[in-house]
Amino acid sequence: MIYTVTLNPALDYFMNYEELALGEVNRTGKTQISAGGKGIMESRMLSLIGAKSKALGFVGGFSGQYIKDFLNENQIDADFTEIEDLTRINVKLKSQESETSLDAAGPKLKESEINHFLEKFDHLKEDDIVVFAGTIPKTLGEDFYERLIAKVQKQKATFVMDVDGQKLLDSLPAHPLLIKPNREELEAIFETSFKNNEQIIPYGQKLLEMGAQNVIVSMAGDGALLFTNEKVYFAQGIKGELKNSIGAGDSTVAGFLAEYSQSKDPLLAFRQAIACGTSKAFSDDMPSRAFLEEIYKKVNISEVK
Numbered sequence: 001m002i003y004t005v006t007l008n009p010a011l012d013y014f015m016n017y018e019e020l021a022l023g024e025v026n027r028t029g030k031t032q033i034s035a036g037g038k039g040i041m042e043s044r045m046l047s048l049i050g051a052k053s054k055a056l057g058f059v060g061g062f063s064g065q066y067i068k069d070f071l072n073e074n075q076i077d078a079d080f081t082e083i084e085d086l087t088r089i090n091v092k093l094k095s096q097e098s099e100t101s102l103d104a105a106g107p108k109l110k111e112s113e114i115n116h117f118l119e120k121f122d123h124l125k126e127d128d129i130v131v132f133a134g135t136i137p138k139t140l141g142e143d144f145y146e147r148l149i150a151k152v153q154k155q156k157a158t159f160v161m162d163v164d165g166q167k168l169l170d171s172l173p174a175h176p177l178l179i180k181p182n183r184e185e186l187e188a189i190f191e192t193s194f195k196n197n198e199q200i201i202p203y204g205q206k207l208l209e210m211g212a213q214n215v216i217v218s219m220a221g222d223g224a225l226l227f228t229n230e231k232v233y234f235a236q237g238i239k240g241e242l243k244n245s246i247g248a249g250d251s252t253v254a255g256f257l258a259e260y261s262q263s264k265d266p267l268l269a270f271r272q273a274i275a276c277g278t279s280k281a282f283s284d285d286m287p288s289r290a291f292l293e294e295i296y297k298k299v300n301i302s303e304v305k
């Protein structure tokens with residue numbers, strides 16, 4: 001079973017404007033509500049490509065109820081821990097020039113809620129894959145992912161780490177199956193900046209040396225690099241109309257996982273990852289299956305090392 005873990009889910013409120021003026025009243029009729037949070041987005045993409053998953057995490061209040069109802073209506077399995085506080089609402093502003101995320105810190109969690117959540121990790125099986133995705137509500141403490149990874153390791157299950165910064169680095173000694181920093185996150189981790197793909201290669205390889213089994217460095221419209229222990233591959237960016245790239249990274253992770261969990265072939269998994277990420281970026285919400293398949297045919301991958 002694939003478990004997606006969203007410690008800090010979000011009700012995403014998308015607002016689309018032609019132009020946005022800060023400090024002024026901006027009005028729009030183009031709004032959309034969506035069940036979000038990185039692991040939840042991953043479960044949604046997994047479901048779209050026919051891979052079963054179970055979404056775990058903390059949900060509460062009317063926003064949490066919306067997420068539960070949404071997943072239920074879309075036959076996406078979930079086993080959330082109910083909390084008293086409210087699931088956060090993140091505002092996503094899109095104008096012709098830019099996409100801006102106004103993200104909240106997240107709810108306060110009680111000791112009893114945390115313990116209830118932790119119990120779910122006592123019954124993992126060896127062939128389970130757990131995806132840890134996104135930020136952590138403050139009350140859980142900075143080391144919460146480390147505690148969860150220790151539980152996954154104890155049960156000899158596999159995990160994927162879709163987080164950034166120090167938490168990503170901290171997870172590497174435990175050998176995550178996949179990590180997917182974007183180019184800017186990689187620059188921040190190694191306090192450097194990249195002018196071209198050549199310059200990225202030693203840093204992707206360094207993440208392998210530090211313990212990751214596979215690394216995808218995503219570069220939005222410029223495509224992505226895949227680092228495996230044998231080879232480095234480049235997937236060209238696919239041209240198209242950018243509609244909503246929020247969740248494109250999560251969809252990339254989901255695509256890799258859906259294929260890899262079946263075939264154990266990282267190159268095939270990379271192809272599906274690119275198709276899922278790109279078709280998400282070119283859709284207002286999740287893509288249709290037909291559109292995803294159309295984009296899949298356009299994926300162009302070459303070996304670079």
Ligand SMILES: Nc1ncnc2c1ncn2[C@@H]1O[C@H](COP(=O)(O)OP(=O)(O)OP(=O)(O)O)[C@@H](O)[C@H]1O
Nearest residue numbers: 182218219220221224245246247248249277278281
């Ligand atoms: N403008 C775009 N044009 C084409 N493909 C895109 C575009 N934006 C994203 N993608 C696809 O989605 C993948 C992931 O995008 P990106 O590198 O922006 O990840 P991310 O920063 O983790 O995304 P997010 O945090 O918005 O979910 C890219 O590798 C690419 O395949």
Ligand SMILES: O=P(O)(O)OC[C@@]1(O)O[C@H](CO)[C@@H](O)[C@@H]1O
Nearest residue numbers: 010036037038090134135246247
């Ligand atoms: O604050 P986090 O957990 O890093 O990210 C949360 C979030 O921006 O990620 C998803 C898109 O990737 C959205 O659905 C959600 O609002």
